[in-house]
Each structure stands twice: as structure tokens, then as C-alpha cells.
Amino acid sequence: MNESSPSSATLASPQPSTGEIAEARSALKLLFALPGFHRYDRGAEVALLAVASELARSGDVVTVAGSGEPRPGAPYRFYQVPSVRRERFERLPKFPPFRSETSWEDATFATNLMVRERLADYDATITCSFPFTQWSLRAKSPSRTAHLFVTQNGDWPAVTNASEYRSFDCDGLVCTNPDYLARNQEKWNCALIPNGVDLKRFQPGASCRERFGLPANRPVILMVSAFIESKRVLDGIKAVSKLDDAFLAVAGDGPLRGEARQLAAELLPGRYNQLTLSADEMPDLYRCADAFLHLSLLESFGNVFLEAWACGLPIVAHETERLRWILGAGQFLCDTEQEQQLVTQLRSALFAGKTPAPAGIERFAWPAIAEQYREFIVGILARR
Structure with missing residues (x-):
């Protein structure tokens, strides 16, 4: 190929830096809501906070609503929403929609979320907690706001048609594995996005x-x-x-x-x-x-x-x-x-x-996973 050809010039052109990409694209205003944020460090909390952190670092305006304490150095805005800890509900009766101690906790969190947070301020909201947090996000947000539900704890709200599950709705369903995608892609707007890992923190090293x-x-x-x-x-x-x-x-x-x-x-x-x-x-x-x-x-x-x-x-x-x-x-x-x-x-x-x-x-590094979330959200907003 001739070195002066247009194709060669395109290949040789410098690539924009991460900072330049962040400046060039419009910042999204995003709300991640889960009662366990900053209170527990379990799978769902760790995964969604990692996505929120990477999106905030890349230039989006990210708010995290949870019931724990603020953490110094977090790249996102943290909004503390009170809730009663799930351990307090371990001995309470279980019935729909209060099927577990986490459902009771979710109800107290969702009530305060609706009262305290301006849900009209966001382009998209993201949660994996159903029913109460998901209900509150949809109830108080304008129609232009996109709602993502992430199958961190299962896809049962999306596939079950009994009891409170009949009320489930979302604008985008993040399927964390191929099984969920196959089960839901005909009914919901889905994206297959796995979880990730922080390779700077989790790596082989000395024992203590x-x-x-x-x-x-x-x-x-x-x-x-x-x-x-x-x-x-x-x-x-x-x-x-x-x-x-x-x-x-x-x-x-x-x-x-x-x-x-x-x-x-x-x-x-x-x-x-x-x-x-x-x-x-x-x-x-x-x-x-x-x-x-x-x-x-x-x-x-x-x-x-x-x-x-x-x-x-x-x-x-x-x-x-x-x-x-x-x-x-x-x-x-x-x-x-x-x-x-x-x-x-x-x-x-x-x-x-x-x-x-x-x-x-x-291939599971969090920056790559977070970018997949962003592309999915942008695609949803473009069709609204």
C-alpha cells in the first residue's frame, strides 16, 4: 500500500486520550440506588459501585444512593438514604412482597429514597433491588429517564408473572450471563454484560x-x-x-x-x-x-x-x-x-x-465493563 494513501493516513493518525474522549462526549447524569451501598460489601454492591466509580472517573455525573457512610476518595457523589438494617428483620414473618429480610430493608430504603431524592434530575437510574427500590425509581422519575435493572441477584423479577412480579418493568435489562439473555431478550431490551474485577487490587502477592x-x-x-x-x-x-x-x-x-x-x-x-x-x-x-x-x-x-x-x-x-x-x-x-x-x-x-x-x-477489567454499561444507556436514551 502507498504510504501517502488516505487509508494509511487514517491508520497513522494519533488516537485521542482517555481524557480527551471524556471531554468530547456529553456527560450522563446517573443514579445508582441500592440500600446496601456503603453498608455491605457483597457481590451486588461491589459490582455496581465498581461500575459507578469507573463511569464517574470517565466524566459522567454519578450519584450513588445507599444507607452506609460516605467513603473518602469515592469518585462519585454519595447520598445517604436511611434504612433499617436487614439483620433487624431476620425473625420477622416472610410473605409477598416481604419475602426476606432484604425485602424489609429495601422497603424502608425505598420510602426514604422517594421522599429525599430528586429523581427527575437523572438521565438514567440503575438498581438490582426489586420490588421496592425499583418501584420508587419508576414512580417518581419523568418519562425521559431511563431505568436499568441489573440481574445481579437473579432475573426472577423479569421472568416471573405472579404476585408483585407482574409489576416489573424496565427500559433496559442488564443480563450478567448468557442464560439470562436467552430467557429475556424477546421480552425486554437486553444487553449481555458480565461483572468485572479490579486488577490493580486483586492480584497474586505475599500472604499475611x-x-x-x-x-x-x-x-x-x-x-x-x-x-x-x-x-x-x-x-x-x-x-x-x-x-x-x-x-x-x-x-x-x-x-x-x-x-x-x-x-x-x-x-x-x-x-x-x-x-x-x-x-x-x-x-x-x-x-x-x-x-x-x-x-x-x-x-x-x-x-x-x-x-x-x-x-x-x-x-x-x-x-x-x-x-x-x-x-x-x-x-x-x-x-x-x-x-x-x-x-x-x-x-x-x-x-x-x-x-x-x-x-x-x-477481559473482565472494570473499565471495559463500565463502558459497556454506558453504551447500553446511550443507546436507550437515543431511542426515547
């Missing part, structure tokens, strides 16, 4: 076990999980008890904490520790482990898989096509309801050891 009360002379298996039925922490305790020398550390909390503590005292005396840590401490905790265990039979996505992978840990989890889509073929997946398979894979993972330089994780 003494800081977390973990033994220096035993293999450590880590679970990062809420103490609820679907996470199967009790099954994890039983499986690790079959390994003579392994220590189980569980980072999380929830209604089954007492049962787990009692079972561990019987089956894992001196080989169990429950921790409740801040998000800032989690990368160091991953680096203290020798293997990662997660026993949910089906996760919407599971940020913890990416965090463990990025830190070089071998992963033992339940075999599903969805998880293979995320992790590929290099991990230790099996039918975790078969205890012998699970124990065998735990042994194999510990024998394989950690990876000093995880390959393939780069």
Missing part, C-alpha cells in the same frame, strides 16, 4: 496470615459467602472436615452464622475461622488462601470467582455451563452435591497450588 488469625502451617481453603441456605456454607464445613489438615476460613455473615459455628466446632475444631472484613481487606485475604471454595448451585454471576482467579487461586465450585462461560476449562468444577467429588476436587486444587500470573482475566 497472622493478620487474619490464619495458621502458617496448614493449607487454607477460603469461602467468601453469606451465611444463607443457598450459599451452602454448612456443606463446605462438612467437605473440608474430610481433609485431615486443611483450615477453612469463611468471610461473610448472615442468619446461619450460629449453625455454622456450632457445626465447625464439632467437625473442624481449631480449623475454622469466620471473618467479617471491609472491601479494602479482601485482596489480602485472598492472597492468604491456597484454594477457593464456593458452593452455590447457581450464581447470577459471582464476583468472587473473578477475585479469586485474579489472585491466582485454584477454584472449586459447582459445575454449570454458566460458570464455565466465566472461568473456562482451567478450574476444579464438579457436582458439589456429591461429597466425594467435592472432596476429591479440593485435594486436587490444593495439590495444583496457586498461579503466579493468571491468564485470561484481563
Whole structure:
């Protein structure tokens, strides 16, 4: 090809910097709303705050509404909306639409959100909490505002037509895995956008076990999980008890904490520790482990898989096509309801050891994921 040709000139032209791109495009005014923001550091909160942070850094005007405390250095505006903590509702009756302690918490948050925040000020609102927060966002926003629902906790509001689910509506459904996309794309305006991971924070590194009360002379298996039925922490305790020398550390909390503590005292005396840590401490905790265990039979996505992978840990989890889509073929997946398979894979993972330089994780970096969110929102607004 002639070097003076137009095609060659186009290829040789300098590319705009990230800052120039941010200046060139119109800033979006976005509201991320979830009662757990800045109060809990669980999967949904971590994922959506990461997206909010990246969009704010790229030049959009981002507000985060949550019930926790402001965090110094956050790139977005934080608006504290009071709510009653979910732990206060653990013993209350469960009935539609108050199906769990998180639904009760959501109702108190949504009520205050409607009263305190000017929802007319935003181009788009984003949540993964249904029904009450989603209802409040749609009730008080003008028709020009786009509403995104993210399937962080499942796509059940979008696919269920009974009880309060019949009221579900959105302008855009973010599907965090291909299953959700296939189930919903004919009914809703969908985009397949996975979760991501902060590769600057989650990476292999030196262990600091003494800081977390973990033994220096035993293999450590880590679970990062809420103490609820679907996470199967009790099954994890039983499986690790079959390994003579392994220590189980569980980072999380929830209604089954007492049962787990009692079972561990019987089956894992001196080989169990429950921790409740801040998000800032989690990368160091991953680096203290020798293997990662997660026993949910089906996760919407599971940020913890990416965090463990990025830190070089071998992963033992339940075999599903969805998880293979995320992790590929290099991990230790099996039918975790078969205890012998699970124990065998735990042994194999510990024998394989950690990876000093995880390959393939780069495609899940948060800046790339946040840009997919932005493109989806811009496309919705362009059609309004």
C-alpha cells in the first residue's frame, strides 16, 4: 500500500486520550440506588459501585444512593438514604412482597429514597433491588429517564408473572450471563454484560496470615459467602472436615452464622475461622488462601470467582455451563452435591497450588465493563 494513501493516513493518525474522549462526549447524569451501598460489601454492591466509580472517573455525573457512610476518595457523589438494617428483620414473618429480610430493608430504603431524592434530575437510574427500590425509581422519575435493572441477584423479577412480579418493568435489562439473555431478550431490551474485577487490587502477592488469625502451617481453603441456605456454607464445613489438615476460613455473615459455628466446632475444631472484613481487606485475604471454595448451585454471576482467579487461586465450585462461560476449562468444577467429588476436587486444587500470573482475566477489567454499561444507556436514551 502507498504510504501517502488516505487509508494509511487514517491508520497513522494519533488516537485521542482517555481524557480527551471524556471531554468530547456529553456527560450522563446517573443514579445508582441500592440500600446496601456503603453498608455491605457483597457481590451486588461491589459490582455496581465498581461500575459507578469507573463511569464517574470517565466524566459522567454519578450519584450513588445507599444507607452506609460516605467513603473518602469515592469518585462519585454519595447520598445517604436511611434504612433499617436487614439483620433487624431476620425473625420477622416472610410473605409477598416481604419475602426476606432484604425485602424489609429495601422497603424502608425505598420510602426514604422517594421522599429525599430528586429523581427527575437523572438521565438514567440503575438498581438490582426489586420490588421496592425499583418501584420508587419508576414512580417518581419523568418519562425521559431511563431505568436499568441489573440481574445481579437473579432475573426472577423479569421472568416471573405472579404476585408483585407482574409489576416489573424496565427500559433496559442488564443480563450478567448468557442464560439470562436467552430467557429475556424477546421480552425486554437486553444487553449481555458480565461483572468485572479490579486488577490493580486483586492480584497474586505475599500472604499475611497472622493478620487474619490464619495458621502458617496448614493449607487454607477460603469461602467468601453469606451465611444463607443457598450459599451452602454448612456443606463446605462438612467437605473440608474430610481433609485431615486443611483450615477453612469463611468471610461473610448472615442468619446461619450460629449453625455454622456450632457445626465447625464439632467437625473442624481449631480449623475454622469466620471473618467479617471491609472491601479494602479482601485482596489480602485472598492472597492468604491456597484454594477457593464456593458452593452455590447457581450464581447470577459471582464476583468472587473473578477475585479469586485474579489472585491466582485454584477454584472449586459447582459445575454449570454458566460458570464455565466465566472461568473456562482451567478450574476444579464438579457436582458439589456429591461429597466425594467435592472432596476429591479440593485435594486436587490444593495439590495444583496457586498461579503466579493468571491468564485470561484481563477481559473482565472494570473499565471495559463500565463502558459497556454506558453504551447500553446511550443507546436507550437515543431511542426515547
